[in-house]
Amino acid sequence: MESYSFLFDLAIIILTTKALGIISNKFHMPQVVGALLAGLVFGPACIGVIQNNDFIEITAELGVVVLMFSTGMETDIKELKESGKSSFFIALCGVLVPLIGGFLVAQYFNQPDRIPSDASSTLFLQNLFIGVILTATSVSITVETLKELGRLKTRSGNAILGAAIIDDILGIVALTVITSFTDSSVNIVFVLLKILAFFLFAAVAGVCFYKLYSWWSELAHRELHRHVVFAFAFCLLMAYCAEELFGVADITGAFIAGLVLSGTKKSHYIAAKFDVLSYLYLSPIFFASIGLKVALPEMTGTIVAFSLVLVVVAVLTKIVGCGVGAKICGLETYESQRVGVGMVSRGEVALIVASKGAALGLLGSDFIGPIVIMVVITTVITPILLKIVYKKDPDMISTIDDDGFAKNYEIQERLRQFSQTHSKI
């Protein structure tokens, strides 16, 4: 390490995400919107004061891991189980509808006289691949927004969390199926077995850690730092195993680690410490890094048209797919709307999938720009849309599930903090 420019980069990121976050708040938008814009405005896409680099990218990845770990700790495992079936159905609809929508849009634009493609696969596979890109939900933006609005612990919040995890698994399956057509080394059965193995592993590791931790925490209950540190190590190991050993997303491993801890006595204390790590350091870098990755492409008229259509289809297919799925599972209409909107954001997952596809000859180079635009717009509008759908107060009778809980949540939180500080003194 020779240069100290990381100090400058960090200062700009931490300052601008907060400043634009405050400005967003003044316009009645969640702070997340401002944080996302900070990376766009000060990154290579506009002013170019800061550039993306390995350090920022790794720290950002750690940021989303910690975010999902905290979310796991705050999730009620019982409620998540209860919403399991409907989550699966929501995720399935939310994968199929965008898959078909993306395929149809690509079918229209991916032609030699419209947008000529330089990819090596058949047109059918290429078009299907654009559908696959549209399936990937990035739940972290939604989670942060719901936390900010105090609505994470609602029925719709739980449904979104469950559906996002399953969406991730279905996304891996879809990606594997399509790449197995071009890359003979990819075996779909093997991938499915690995996913299955991961959940077995997670269950065994979770139970072992829980028992070991419960036994140990009786011995060392006064040394609170240790609880936080060992919890962090467990989170990191689960995230690592998920990604490297089983091919599942690291955030899924971190979320499960959080779920395991959610049942322990010290989980609120631990979660409070990770909150500090997130808001002070990791989250600003994560949100800014999304914007930093964006370099706006050269555009022709047809590519602009394709981009716009892709954005509209991306937004609508998720809202409709997940919303209808939720409605069929018995959620209220306003809850179904919320679930649909919560799944709109695509984020970095779509970009990773796209770059894999480009390497395999499944995606023409002219299509990468519109996908970047789709990711940016879906990511920035998700928190704005969420604020709108969570603001609408449904009639009083139906507020018991979704709103009653949220209103109580803040009061409960304060009471908990009060009793905690008293037990510490």
Next chain:
Amino acid sequence: MESYSFLFDLAIIILTTKALGIISNKFHMPQVVGALLAGLVFGPACIGVIQNNDFIEITAELGVVVLMFSTGMETDIKELKESGKSSFFIALCGVLVPLIGGFLVAQYFNQPDRIPSDASSTLFLQNLFIGVILTATSVSITVETLKELGRLKTRSGNAILGAAIIDDILGIVALTVITSFTDSSVNIVFVLLKILAFFLFAAVAGVCFYKLYSWWSELAHRELHRHVVFAFAFCLLMAYCAEELFGVADITGAFIAGLVLSGTKKSHYIAAKFDVLSYLYLSPIFFASIGLKVALPEMTGTIVAFSLVLVVVAVLTKIVGCGVGAKICGLETYESQRVGVGMVSRGEVALIVASKGAALGLLGSDFIGPIVIMVVITTVITPILLKIVYKKDPDMISTIDDDGFAKNYEIQERLRQFSQTHSKI
């Protein structure tokens, strides 16, 4: 970023620094010792499970910046000013004595029939350069140890802090003088002017930030997150400017930023949040990274002998130099001992100086190994020695300054936390 191995590295670092820290505690040594050993044992020097890399190195640098920032916030600016004169004298003696000691040791060993040197400078400059390497104190280990022992806010603690900052400046001057003999682009007058300019800049920036912050914090006094975030941005900018614009150490800039904030109302709240960031994430990485940098060199009998003599001289010259300096300035004998011991640790500064010297032909390649060994040993024994000298209880009459304060400190700290949590609810 393609690999997720950073998750594994972080898990091992966070787990082993804490585990070895707890074991150190069982042997009545500060936790810092265990954290330092973790990097040595699990790094390339022994087991080799984790390797140093850019991400770890940058995060470690940020760790020491935040550590010195927190230290600045906890420092009483008035007491630091009062100890200013004696700090300068302590630092001066603590630079001159090791400089001469190192020169004499090198004079004996740096001969063709003992350790042949492949450096291009004259033998006189080479030997002087080894003296320069011995002048650089790394105060962060001492700061962490004194924090752990609850003794940072003592007269000796203040003297160490002040002397370490001045030591850093004197070290830069010494390095500049010697490199100006081999590198014609280095101009000592220019370097001195830049150092002077830095302190002017720091004073102006500090006053401006203090006024702006005091005005703003009246407006936004309820949004506590913002205070912490803007304080962090100020710290990062000061660290960056110190290093990149003025050639002063980044930690000096961060320490001054902390000093500026120490006078504000919210400084205890802000310091508590940075404590979490440090113990949970940044500090373990910083301490482990010191050990990770160590790759033990091939050794001949003479090189082993040189290493041992160098270690002894490095330890004794700092204890004697700073200790005698402190005694002359009117500190009690036991306080002078503490100051001397607190300045023993060399840490990463000596390694950076050594690698610069090697590049300029001032240091033979066979001399790098012994310097690494000297750095490791002085770093690991400093917290052990500190615990010993801070344990010895002097007779009651003289405890008012150093010990009375420390004993009160913990009680005051608890009271402050109590009143803080009450004002929050």
